[in-house]
């Protein structure tokens with residue numbers, strides 16, 4: 343099968359490897375140089391679903407030593423003053439042996455490893471261009487061209503779009519009092535706030551705030567920004583230094599009503615985009631890749647590829663829908679400071695703390711997907 347992939351971000355690049363593995367010839371279109379692709383300042387939470395995909399492609403063993411595992415995920419509700427902890431023991435038995443609830447990965451390391459892998463695969467031909475390929479030359483075209491997908495615009499593929507009235511701020515900080523193997527998800531009335539371990543005392547903070555508050559924070563000096571962070575961090579954890587300039591970016595929710603248009607198949611952020619709370623973004627994108635490669639590998643579809651886009655679209659719908667709704671609910675939960683919601687919040691926390699079965703269900707859904 344001849345496949346074109348438009349976009350060589352983390353989704354398109356992994357799709358190229360995975361589809362080449364499934365026996366396809368792949369032309370990988372990208373408008374940016376490898377250096378530009380690598381030099382993005384982002385940090386991802388890696389779940390067990392991504393671990394399994396990387397493992398099956400032989401990339402995991404190269405990456406593992408560069409990832410930071412965490413054994414504790416602390417979810418703290420500031421308004422209720424309650425905390426629930428997810429542990430390795432809450433994972434299913436197959437994931438427990440990896441001794442981590444999840445891993446934290448820096449973009450540069452992930453992208454470099456994946457590009458290195460691509461360079462060793464003969465079946466992948468990289469084409470440096472921004473021209474959208476013609477369907478006559480390919481059996482299928484994979485649109486991995488990100489949230490501003492030109493392909494989606496060209497075909498006017500309908501989607502649900504929501505601009506959160508929030509901005510995300512990320513920065514690397516040195517913290518005192520936090521363990522290097524624990525991550526935090528803090529539910530604060532301004533918006534969720536995540537603290538992810540990067541090794542030793544170094545942590546990535548991902549803080550969502552109202553546009554008004556973030557605009558104010560943008561004008562703060564580094565030391566005043568540190569003071570602000572110290573007011574949100576859990577009791578006993580203090581910020582020492584900010585390592586880099588904080589980065590600000592808007593947050594959107596996007597959900598395509600269909601994940602294909604004719605021969606064009608949408609994967610990754612061209613199909614969906616979620617709030618960074620919960621660290622689901624990249625993992626959801628990579629599950630698209632796994633689903634598409636699994637379908638392409640079925641012998642029946644080798645000569646009947648016209649069915650693939652539709653089958654892919656219906657196969658991905660439920661996982662993407664559910665995780666998008668769960669992620670969005672977490673944002674709304676965090677910001678719901680109306681009294682009536684406190685009863686619901688208290689109940690949710692009580693159930694999560696008391697029932698290990700529910701805790702396991704929630705963690706396993708978030709880490710494995712559907």
Ligand SMILES: Cc1cc2nc3c(=O)[nH]c(=O)nc-3n(C[C@H](O)[C@H](O)[C@H](O)COP(=O)(O)OP(=O)(O)OC[C@H]3O[C@@H](n4cnc5c(N)ncnc54)[C@H](O)[C@@H]3O)c2cc1C
Nearest residue numbers: 349351352353371372373385472487488591610611623624
């Ligand atoms: C500022 C920012 C910060 C983020 N931080 C986090 C985070 O902390 N944690 C997290 O999990 N997720 C984060 N995300 C989301 C995460 O980056 C994405 O989930 C992930 O990169 C996968 O996206 P993708 O490969 O689908 O799209 P992208 O990474 O956007 O890749 C799309 C690629 O397509 C290329 N392209 C576009 N149009 C064309 C064309 N016509 N021809 C050729 N090439 C084309 C682009 O150059 C780009 O390389 C962040 C996103 C942004 C924008």
